[in-house]
Amino acid sequence: MNWVFSFFILGGIFVGAFNGKLDSITPAAMDAANSAVQRAISLMGIISLWLGVARVAEASGLIDRMSRVIAPLFAWLFPSIPKGHPALGCILMNLSANILGFGNAATPFGLKAMKELQKLNPRPDTATEAMCTFLAINTSSVTLVPATIVALRASAGSRNPSEVVGAILFATMCSTLAAITGDYVMRIINRKRSSWR
């Protein structure tokens, strides 16, 4: 992340200097910082609401019951998470929200899942295998109901807004499969390189 971060900032400023855009870089950076805080504040309410609801579902045993159904799949995807660990419930909620196309509802569960996964981490500054797998699935997005896209197509005057749903399903399945495979391969390579898991 340090490399990517520095690459974006230094590369951006370097290229900007060449393009004669140094004047507009400062306001762009300020604007970006400002909208980051606004984004966090607008997230605050949604995160609080969903983690509140999730806590109720957790206390009543609802999440437990749901994770038991999907446990075999998760045991295969996340072999390093002990059975019945709270992280699994959060991952389940995050992926369900993503699958239904509620990106805003997915983030709080995703962040909670990371918090739970961190408790299993022997080296707090380094990502674990389970975290990498979770993020691989997350960044490749497993959307079954691309609600935002369909709505935006409709608002742009498409004759058949939902005609792309099949194509999206195909592409998202390919990318999720690629993510799971890539993650698996990298995990094996990394294990061979160091004995630490």
Place this chain on the structure above:
Amino acid sequence: MTVEMPGFSWIIPFIISAVFLHGLIKKVRVFEVFVEGAREGFLIAIKLIPYLVGIYVAVGIFRESGAVDLMVKVLHPIVDFFEVPADALFLSIARSLSGPAALGMMLEIFDAHGPDSFMGRLASTLVGSTDTTFYIIAVYFGSVGVRKTRYAIPVGLFADFTSLVASVYIVKKMFG
């Protein structure tokens, strides 16, 4: 990202009422428990701010400077090899960096080519099939203080690239 499909507007109210009903049946002190969870959410959001500022500023500088255009030019040989339109590659890169930017570009393409054109359909498929890789990785790892992300970024970018190639393939196949 607040627009939702009309037919699905009942799902969230349904989930919330099902959760509270189940809680009441199981004799959970729903309000106290809710507040406890909400407090945790509040703290997560606060902890998030510095990481969000970092990623937003980095992406903002990168985009404003024209570095993204340069990257598209540099990557041209790969683009030609996979027969991907340059616009689509640009959109795919934006998709990994910023959700709103990608949605904005998609709308631009809708305006320029129409939502039912080849580019319009391709843009829809592309934006719908992956997520904001850099944002998710920075925010999720940042929220728990993980600094060494190991192979998460290469795997995420590999998935994004797969989605680009798959999108071009399927849109050509389905809509010709």
